[in-house]
Amino acid sequence: MPEFLELLPPAQAWEVFRNALPSAVLPAERLAVVQARGRVTAEPVVSPENLPAFSRSTVDGYAVQARDTFGASESLPAYLKLIGEVPMGAAPSFSIRRGECALIHTGGMLPEGADAVVMLEHTQSSRPDEVEILRAVPSGENVLLAGEDVRIGEVVLPAGVRLEDAQIGGLTALGILEVNVVRQPRVGILSSGDEVIPPERQPQPGQVRDINSYSLSALVERHGGLAVRYGIVPDRPEVLRETLRHALSECDAVVITAGSSASTRDFTAAVINEMGAPGVLVHGVNVKPGKPTILGVCNGKPVIGLPGNPVSALVIARLFVVPVLRSLLGLSGEVWQSAVRAVLTVNLASQAGREDYFPVQLIRKGETLFAEPIFYKSNLIFTLARADGLVKIPASATGLGVGEEVDVQLL
Amino acid sequence: MPEFLELLPPAQAWEVFRNALPSAVLPAERLAVVQARGRVTAEPVVSPENLPAFSRSTVDGYAVQARDTFGASESLPAYLKLIGEVPMGAAPSFSIRRGECALIHTGGMLPEGADAVVMLEHTQSSRPDEVEILRAVPSGENVLLAGEDVRIGEVVLPAGVRLEDAQIGGLTALGILEVNVVRQPRVGILSSGDEVIPPERQPQPGQVRDINSYSLSALVERHGGLAVRYGIVPDRPEVLRETLRHALSECDAVVITAGSSASTRDFTAAVINEMGAPGVLVHGVNVKPGKPTILGVCNGKPVIGLPGNPVSALVIARLFVVPVLRSLLGLSGEVWQSAVRAVLTVNLASQAGREDYFPVQLIRKGETLFAEPIFYKSNLIFTLARADGLVKIPASATGLGVGEEVDVQLL
Numbered sequence: 106m107p108e109f110l111e112l113l114p115p116a117q118a119w120e121v122f123r124n125a126l127p128s129a130v131l132p133a134e135r136l137a138v139v140q141a142r143g144r145v146t147a148e149p150v151v152s153p154e155n156l157p158a159f160s161r162s163t164v165d166g167y168a169v170q171a172r173d174t175f176g177a178s179e180s181l182p183a184y185l186k187l188i189g190e191v192p193m194g195a196a197p198s199f200s201i202r203r204g205e206c207a208l209i210h211t212g213g214m215l216p217e218g219a220d221a222v223v224m225l226e227h228t229q230s231s232r233p234d235e236v237e238i239l240r241a242v243p244s245g246e247n248v249l250l251a252g253e254d255v256r257i258g259e260v261v262l263p264a265g266v267r268l269e270d271a272q273i274g275g276l277t278a279l280g281i282l283e284v285n286v287v288r289q290p291r292v293g294i295l296s297s298g299d300e301v302i303p304p305e306r307q308p309q310p311g312q313v314r315d316i317n318s319y320s321l322s323a324l325v326e327r328h329g330g331l332a333v334r335y336g337i338v339p340d341r342p343e344v345l346r347e348t349l350r351h352a353l354s355e356c357d358a359v360v361i362t363a364g365s366s367a368s369t370r371d372f373t374a375a376v377i378n379e380m381g382a383p384g385v386l387v388h389g390v391n392v393k394p395g396k397p398t399i400l401g402v403c404n405g406k407p408v409i410g411l412p413g414n415p416v417s418a419l420v421i422a423r424l425f426v427v428p429v430l431r432s433l434l435g436l437s438g439e440v441w442q443s444a445v446r447a448v449l450t451v452n453l454a455s456q457a458g459r460e461d462y463f464p465v466q467l468i469r470k471g472e473t474l475f476a477e478p479i480f481y482k483s484n485l486i487f488t489l490a491r492a493d494g495l496v497k498i499p500a501s502a503t504g505l506g507v508g509e510e511v512d513v514q515l516l
Numbered sequence: 517m518p519e520f521l522e523l524l525p526p527a528q529a530w531e532v533f534r535n536a537l538p539s540a541v542l543p544a545e546r547l548a549v550v551q552a553r554g555r556v557t558a559e560p561v562v563s564p565e566n567l568p569a570f571s572r573s574t575v576d577g578y579a580v581q582a583r584d585t586f587g588a589s590e591s592l593p594a595y596l597k598l599i600g601e602v603p604m605g606a607a608p609s610f611s612i613r614r615g616e617c618a619l620i621h622t623g624g625m626l627p628e629g630a631d632a633v634v635m636l637e638h639t640q641s642s643r644p645d646e647v648e649i650l651r652a653v654p655s656g657e658n659v660l661l662a663g664e665d666v667r668i669g670e671v672v673l674p675a676g677v678r679l680e681d682a683q684i685g686g687l688t689a690l691g692i693l694e695v696n697v698v699r700q701p702r703v704g705i706l707s708s709g710d711e712v713i714p715p716e717r718q719p720q721p722g723q724v725r726d727i728n729s730y731s732l733s734a735l736v737e738r739h740g741g742l743a744v745r746y747g748i749v750p751d752r753p754e755v756l757r758e759t760l761r762h763a764l765s766e767c768d769a770v771v772i773t774a775g776s777s778a779s780t781r782d783f784t785a786a787v788i789n790e791m792g793a794p795g796v797l798v799h800g801v802n803v804k805p806g807k808p809t810i811l812g813v814c815n816g817k818p819v820i821g822l823p824g825n826p827v828s829a830l831v832i833a834r835l836f837v838v839p840v841l842r843s844l845l846g847l848s849g850e851v852w853q854s855a856v857r858a859v860l861t862v863n864l865a866s867q868a869g870r871e872d873y874f875p876v877q878l879i880r881k882g883e884t885l886f887a888e889p890i891f892y893k894s895n896l897i898f899t900l901a902r903a904d905g906l907v908k909i910p911a912s913a914t915g916l917g918v919g920e921e922v923d924v925q926l927l
Contacts, residue, residue, distance in 0.1 A: 311605070318688075515854050
């Protein structure tokens with residue numbers, strides 16, 4: 106597919122690409138739960154037990170038989186005999202009979218015979234062995250029944266969920282100490298260009314240091330992948346062919362930052378096509394920055410050609426590389442677009458039919474939050490390094506006006 | 517300070533707490549840039565060189581002397597002699613004199629004598645050694661001058677910036693391979709409660725497994741800290757005293773999940789006060805869940821007492837533990853509140869003067885995104901594990917109505 110014959114809108118490009126991606130999630134590996142933060146469940150997690158394991162009080166108060174409180178009020182309290190205190194962390198040694206009550210703390214185990222708890226605030230105590238109940242409670246009040254949170258055999262976490270604080274706490278609550286998570290996707294990263302040198306070298310006139318290998322590695326790792334760098338490929342098809350084949354043999358996906366010239370991009374697409382069917386699916390996306398994007402799948406492995414421009418590469422990686430990682434990880438569920446609302450400080454022009462992304466800084470002046478676009482002439486990576494987020498101009502718009510409220514997607 | 521004498525609003529509680537936090541950021545350590553993702557710059561990063569190091573073309577086209585193009589148009593082209601092609605990655609071996617031009621690619625080094633580049637699209641070529649220029653360019657057009665992006669000695673990244681993709685790419689662009697970052701804050705975590713047992717043990721009647729040690733560790737690590745778990749402390753002041761002293765001697769901050777009973781929380785505050793001045797600053801915050809929160813500073817180290825309820829602990833940790841981590845890391849700049857807008861599916865009642873947080877699931881129905889609150893009776897950690905985000909009801913409101921648009925902060 107020659108370059109730019111047809112520029113697809115980003116959403117449509119993703120659809121074409123997504124439909125050719127492998128449907129199988131990567132294989133699972135077993136990890137200690139304490140090592141699994143940020144990882145993704147490979148299968149549904151089923152509860153091995155009831156939670157709570159016993160009926161518990163949800164407040165500080167007195168465990169009672171609810172029927173003993175019927176009709177109780179401030180003016181006409183029910184008088185119950187105090188028979189003891191429920192210890193924390195152990196079963197009470199007594200049961201509650203008619204006319205009796207026991208002091209209980211939040212989380213304490215409900216004694217046998219009791220079916221409700223009266224909150225401390227709704228009682229008073231005039232004699233040591235007697236409690237005045239000032240309010241009636243129905244059966245079950247302030248009590249969490251055994252198994253009410255989670256029942257044995259219930260799916261507590263589906264497959265495809267990222268394990269963060271709450272999920273990890275949920276697993277330890279059930280005594281689950283190991284979990285099957287999806288293996289981290291290995292993403293091969295190739296930089297290309299005769300002018301690109303490794304960052305440890307001193308550039309000679311005409312040379313620039315590699316940015317993309319390192320910025321893209323960081324992005325891949327931030328989103329749950331393992332980055333494998335294959336170095337800098339000169340602008341020669343035979344070297345690209347060999348390196349790409351090697352990367353594909355070791356990785357689950359490969360990202361190439363195609364050189365800046367059109368001829369390099371063209372042979373990049375040709376080399377991707379040699380790596381297996383269906384090959385290049387999208388060559389050129391109607392987005393700025395990032396028009397010369399290549400999306401392909403070779404023998405079930407995604408291959409993405411990003412623009413050589415480091416700012417473009419990072420913007421486009423957010424549109425296509427991050428979703429590929431989600432797909433390989435089997436992350437289910439929609440990606441919710443979280444944004445900060447801010448007021449645009451200038452007019453932004455955009456070509457109709459093209460989706461544009463502008464890096465902006467957020468600036469608070471008084472009560473108002475402003476989005477100030479950072480304009481750049483070049484591939485200045487520091488433009489993005491200093492930006493707080495991106496403002497998107499949809500394809501349907503021809504720009505956004507000064508004073509308009511915009512959604513800023515944080516970087 | 518006894519519990520709940522005065523319930524501070526969360527923002528005011530934070531102000532009181534923040535003013536007592538150590539103003540010094542943690543010490544720095546030197547890391548390879550490729551190992552520094554997610555870490556925070558300890559000092560401003562100054563550029564050791566100009567970027568670009570040489571004047572470069574920003575397009576594919578022809579390097580020219582701008583004055584040779586003056587008056588050129590489609591109908592009256594300027595004819596220039598083609599003297600060569602600028603190689604990528606090397607200085608051109610020729611210079612451009614009047615009436616001459618050279619083919620140049622994006623990123624190519626501008627030959628001596630040239631001061632502008634005419635885009636390929638605005639030229640045509642009828643003879644091999646001649647180019648027709650169809651449009652005039654001013655001096656500097658499509659050229660990025662040496663040092664135009666970054667000048668030697670310029671601060672490219674201030675102190676207090678988290679290093680992610682663009683920042684790491686910026687460092688490698690300048691040949692900076694090591695960077696001074698702030699040491700990761702060590703956060704000691706103590707769970708308390710006679711009823712709490714380690715997750716590897718089988719609970720007896722009345723016992724529950726530890727959740728908070730693990731969920732809070734995950735939260736601390738997600739936000740750039742190192743969690744150090746000190747296990748489960750029984751409800752005895754002398755054990756808490758000893759464990760807290762030990763934790764404070766090894767950590768930069770300590771988080772205690774105080775037991776569920778009021779008496780435990782009271783002796784927790786008393787023990788914190790013994791650890792050094794100023795001690796407990798806030799005891800009770802007007803927020804739901806999370807009223808029994810304790811905020812203290814002992815000899816320059818923050819100590820936070822969280823509610824024992826695992827859902828409350830995680831909500832409150834977002835309000836106070838995460839900002840403490842930011843403070844210890846010296847993360848400068850405002851935290852931009854990113855949110856997803858969604859339509860509330862039910863009425864949510866809230867007490868005036870109290871800030872409430874409700875876990876919600878996001879559900880898309882047709883074009884509309886709905887926020888569906890997950891109601892819970894207990895400390896069910898899975899409520900939060902299944903939620904997409906939190907909806908906040910500000911203290912000034914007495915609730916939110918069904919059909920209202922709300923901001924959902926993703927978890």
